[in-house]
Amino acid sequence: MSTRPRTPAPATPAPGKLPLPELGEMKRRGDKIAMVTAYDAPAALLADEAGVELVLVGDTAAMVMLGHESTVPVTLDEMIFLTRAVTRSARRPLVVGDLPFGSYEVSDEQAVASAIRLVKEGGADVVKLEGAGRMVSRVRAIAESNIGVMAHVGLTPQSATKLGGFRAQGRTADAALKLLDDAAALEEAGAFALVLEAVPAAVAGSITHSLAIPTIGIGAGADCDGQVLVWHDLLGMYQGRTPRFVKRYARLADEIGSALSEYVADVRSGGFPEERHTYTIPDEELEHFQAALRARAED
């Protein structure tokens, strides 16, 4: 394991934690909110240094970190483990712990108990859950327990099977009106913000204008009050297709791939390690050591 410091400390100390009401103020001022997912401490530190307001420890971890085919299998214990790593280094941004599938559907009591675990054991500042309908009551119960709760409608990956796959939502007038009503119900229940995923821009814009709480869009157009992208999508950390709504700001998978190939070639050719990567022993000690070895061999 490397003995190098994990990540350089920021030049100036991070200011304190962003107050939750500031997100509402940002919406009123027309300042856009930046949110990104992160699943470990170094990523959270980089996100903090880049100035994001919100770090989401998303259940997308199931796919991008744990190798599952969907977000469904990740457990509450796994989410707590990842959230704890993120909260160790995200100082200013609010850390949103994502409630995984199965941790809030059964009852309001289950939802509150799971939210408390994410906050107490994971250190999350607030939590997020997917859906409306019966989930409105879960949002109310969590908010009434004094835990900030972010709602999420549109494409809700935990129910992708029921929605007919990973596809845009709210593309008929009726479906768009339902989304608008769901958003209003979630706001009324006490959500402090709403993620809109894969929703037509015009529909997301109308929802955004109808709410006092901020909307955070992912594939929901520029009129949302903020945007969120998944860490691995934003940084191009895997090869292959990404959804239409992803903008890749780097191609780290390519860079990591060539760095690893170079490393493997160096190990095979003896090009690594070089002298500057190795430790020395004083000549005198080396001589004693070699003499001791010779003496042992003669015994």
Ligand code: KIV
């Ligand atoms: O889990 C997640 O990463 C999310 C984002 C896609 C909003 O819910």
